[in-house]
Amino acid sequence: MIAETVSLGILSLPGVIATLGLAPGLVVMVFMGIFSAYSGLVMGEFRKAYPWVESFGDAAEVMGRTVGMGKLFQEIWGWAQTIFQIFIMGSHLLTWTICLNTLTDSAACTIVWGVVGLAVFWALNTPRTLRAAGYYSFASFASIFTAVMVTMIDVGIEKPIGSTPLAAARTIGFTTAFLSITNIAVAFSGHSCFFSIMSELKQPNDWPKALAMLQICDTILYIIVSVVIYVYVGPDVPSPALSAAGSHVVRKVIWGIAIPTIVIAGVIYGHVAARYVFVRVFAGTKHLATRTPLGVIGWLGITAILWIIAWVISQSIPVFNNLLGFVAALFASWFSYGLPGVLWLWLYYGKWFATPKNTVQFILNAFLVIIGLIVCALGLWCTGEAMAKDEGRDPWSCASNAA
Secondary structure, eight states, X not given: OHHHHHHHHHHHHHHHHHHHOHHHHXXXXXXXXXHHHHHHHHHHHHHHHSTTOOSHHHHHHHHHGGGTOHHHHHHHHHHHHHHHHHHHHHHHXXXXXXXXXXXXXXXXXXHHHXXXXXXXXXXXXXXXXXXXXXXXXXHHHHXXXXXHHHHHHHHHHXXXXXXXXXXXXXXXXXXXXXXXXXXXXXXXXXXXXXXXXXXXXXXXXXXXXXXXXXXXXXXXXXXXXXXXXXXXHOTTOOSSGXXXXXXXXXXXXXXXXXXXXXXXXXXXXXXXXXXXXXHHHSTTSTTTTSOOHHHHHHHHXXXXXXXXXXXXXXXXXXXXXXXXXXXXXXXXXXXXXXXXXXXXXXXXXXXXXXXXXXXXXXXXXXXXXXXXXXXXXXXXXXXXXXXXXXXXXXXXXXXXXXX
């Protein structure tokens, strides 16, 4: 599932660099990458102390016990994690409509393409198991990686859009700048899946190695892709970045290559979200362990409802950057930064200053909480302002959203 989050980062970050300027964009990207890596280590430390934890809901239940509100905390954090995944599903439906408009030269209303996507994603989510999720994720990453490589090759040859001088730094409004920062947060927002991934490891102590490989590889990939596309395209990099290709035909080829990651990523997130709801609805019944008519109807109904909600989100927030910014502000701010800091502060309560190491970690984790608060509060404000001022694309419109 981490490959699916990487795909969102690759699609949005070249535009972030173009907005902030080369130097500030890279500094912020590396800064947030380092702190997201540290917060992942904190989550591994928490799970080592409580090996049965498999989600943020479980972690919240552990902390809530101390104040007699374990179940309440579990429900709040568990459903927040599910809502976050539904918004990610919506972002993939929005990307699907951009893809179809590009491939067909906007032959149909964008809402129609959204309905087609709704049907496709729901149909692929009808199986209750996802045994080959690892293979799906590999295919998803291979798809987006190939599409981005073709994009970089094309812009290197054609220089399609950019003709103005590149800027090491740019003077822009606060709203625009902070919205770009929230887009960077989305690129490092795989944390909602981390506890689940840890539970699948044969050797739990291998988590730091797996995390290091993930963070190093995705940060390097983000930097290379962002810099190359920005250098050759210039400050007018579109978002998603796959539309940067100069040749109309090549742009269609690139979006065609990207279809597997658009679909697979959405389906995997849809499965995880639906699974959580299904377990909550049928907890303690035979329908969880055996395939019963009621269980089948329940699964089909839950997946349909979740995809309809995701479709409504994609049509209501029709600008890719705005949707990612909203998701980052409301959810990624906490799952990637704020909540891991809270986990450490709770885990070491009463021992914050017991040793020099604990003192340093206290400062780092307090800073994680502060980052979460800032990204959430300012991100929501900036995203709301950006949506209010955006006159380029209206919600629920038939107009093409292709770049």
